[in-house]
Amino acid sequence: MQTAVVICPGRGTYNAAELGYLGRHFPDAALLRRFDALRAEAGQDTLSALDGAERFSLARHSRGDNASGLIFAASLGDFLAIDRTAIEVVAVTGNSMGWYSALACGGALSPENGFRVANTMGTLMQQALIGGQTIYPWLDDDWVPRPERKRELLDLVATIGAEPDKQLYLSIDLGGMLVLAGNAVGLEAFEKAVPPVQERFPMRLGNHAAFHTRLQEPVAAAGRAALPVGMFGQPNQPLIDGRGNVWWPAATDVAALHDYTLGHQVTESYDFTRAVTAAAREFAPDLFIVLGPGTTLGGAVAQSLILAQWRGMGSKADFRERQAETPLLASMGMPEQRPLVTAS
Structure with missing residues (x-):
C-alpha cells in the first residue's frame, strides 16, 4: 500500500x-x-x-x-x-x-x-x-532555484506597497510563482515594472479579489x-x-x-x-x-x-x-x- x-x-x-x-x-x-x-x-x-x-x-x-x-x-x-x-x-x-x-x-x-x-x-x-490578483514567476523554465530573483521581486513589491496610494502584498507563495494582491494602482505599478516572461506573465487573474491580505x-x-x-x-x-x-x-x-x-x-x-x-x-x-x-x-x-x-x-x-x-x-x-x- x-x-x-x-x-x-x-x-x-x-x-x-x-x-x-x-x-x-x-x-x-x-x-x-x-x-x-x-x-x-x-x-x-x-x-x-x-x-x-x-x-x-x-x-x-x-x-x-x-x-x-x-x-x-x-x-x-x-x-x-x-x-x-x-x-x-x-x-x-x-x-x-x-x-x-x-x-x-x-x-x-x-x-x-x-x-x-x-x-x-x-x-x-x-x-x-476588494482588490485583485496578478501572478508572476520567479523560477525560470528549468525550475532551478534562484532565490536572489525572488528577493528582488519581493523587494519591488515592498517598495510599491509603501507608496501612499498603492497597496501591494504577497498573496500566495506558490512554488515558483508569486501570487500578488492589492489595489488596482498597486497591481498596475508592478505589472509595468517587470519584464514580460513566457509570453503570458504578469497575468491578471479574472474575478479574483485581494485574497490573503489585510x-x-x-x-x-x-x-x-x-x-x-x-x-x-x-x-x-x-x-x-x-x-x-x-x-x-x-x-x-x-x-x-x-x-x-x-x-x-x-x-x-x-x-x-x-x-x-x-x-x-x-x-x-x-x-x-x-x-x-x-x-x-x-x-x-x-x-x-x-x-x-x-x-x-x-x-x-x-x-x-x-x-x-x-x-x-x-x-x-x-x-x-x-x-x-x-x-x-
Missing part, C-alpha cells in the same frame, strides 16, 4: 475543460443533491445546473459565489474516489480556498459544513470584490459572523495549513482552527510552498495526490518539492526523471493520471 498526502486546489481551477467534471466524476449523487439544496435555499444556481451548462461562461462560472462551490465539490468528490485499498492518506493540505476543501477531506468539517464554509466565503468575497478584513469578519465555531470539529487526518503548521487528530484546539480559518487564512499571506515542504518532511509520503478540478497545481507542487530538495531533486529535469521512474505526483484532473489512484 502506498502512502499519500492529498492536496486540494484553489480558485481558478474550474475552467472550460472542467465543464461537466461533477457529472463525470462525482461519486455520491445523494451528497451532490444536498449541495444543490443548500445552493437553492440561498437563491443560487445549483452545482448541477452550473456543471451541466451547455457551454462554459467565464463571467458565470468563475465568479466567487459559483466557482468556490464547484471547486469544493469537485475536490471532495475526487477525495472520496481515491482507492483506499491501495492508498493510505496520511495528511491533507490545500492551496488558498483549497484549505476549506482540506478541512472537509480531513474530517474537521462535515461535507455539508465544508460546503457551507467554501460557498459562504466565496459568496462574501464576490459581493465585496484588505480582506471585512470579509473575514463577515465570515466569522456567519460561520460559528460549532461547525468545526477534530480532524481525523493531519491537516497542514498555509503556514506549514500541522493540526493533529485528537489534539486540535477547535476554536483556534476556526480562528485561523476565518482570520489569518483570509487576511495574511498563504505559503503553499511551505505547506508542501512540511508535508514532504513530516510525512515522507510515497505519493502526492492533487485533487481536481484542473491540472495547473501539479507544477507548483513539483516546484515546491524541488525547493525543499525533496529526494535530491534540483530542477525540472530531475523531477521528470523521478516521475518517469516511479510517479511522485498524481493529478486527478488529468485523465492519464487519475487511474493511478482510483479503483478501476
Whole structure:
C-alpha cells in the first residue's frame, strides 16, 4: 500500500475543460443533491445546473459565489474516489480556498459544513470584490532555484506597497510563482515594472479579489459572523495549513482552527510552498495526490518539492526523471493520471 498526502486546489481551477467534471466524476449523487439544496435555499444556481451548462461562461462560472462551490465539490468528490485499498492518506493540505476543501477531506468539517464554509466565503468575497490578483514567476523554465530573483521581486513589491496610494502584498507563495494582491494602482505599478516572461506573465487573474491580505478584513469578519465555531470539529487526518503548521487528530484546539480559518487564512499571506515542504518532511509520503478540478497545481507542487530538495531533486529535469521512474505526483484532473489512484 502506498502512502499519500492529498492536496486540494484553489480558485481558478474550474475552467472550460472542467465543464461537466461533477457529472463525470462525482461519486455520491445523494451528497451532490444536498449541495444543490443548500445552493437553492440561498437563491443560487445549483452545482448541477452550473456543471451541466451547455457551454462554459467565464463571467458565470468563475465568479466567487459559483466557482468556490464547484471547486469544493469537485475536490471532495475526487477525495472520496481515491482507492483506499491501495492508498493510505496520511495528511491533507490545500492551496488558498483549497484549505476549506482540506478541512472537509480531513474530517474537521462535515461535507455539508465544508460546503457551507467554501460557498459562504466565496459568496462574501464576490459581493465585496476588494482588490485583485496578478501572478508572476520567479523560477525560470528549468525550475532551478534562484532565490536572489525572488528577493528582488519581493523587494519591488515592498517598495510599491509603501507608496501612499498603492497597496501591494504577497498573496500566495506558490512554488515558483508569486501570487500578488492589492489595489488596482498597486497591481498596475508592478505589472509595468517587470519584464514580460513566457509570453503570458504578469497575468491578471479574472474575478479574483485581494485574497490573503489585510484588505480582506471585512470579509473575514463577515465570515466569522456567519460561520460559528460549532461547525468545526477534530480532524481525523493531519491537516497542514498555509503556514506549514500541522493540526493533529485528537489534539486540535477547535476554536483556534476556526480562528485561523476565518482570520489569518483570509487576511495574511498563504505559503503553499511551505505547506508542501512540511508535508514532504513530516510525512515522507510515497505519493502526492492533487485533487481536481484542473491540472495547473501539479507544477507548483513539483516546484515546491524541488525547493525543499525533496529526494535530491534540483530542477525540472530531475523531477521528470523521478516521475518517469516511479510517479511522485498524481493529478486527478488529468485523465492519464487519475487511474493511478482510483479503483478501476
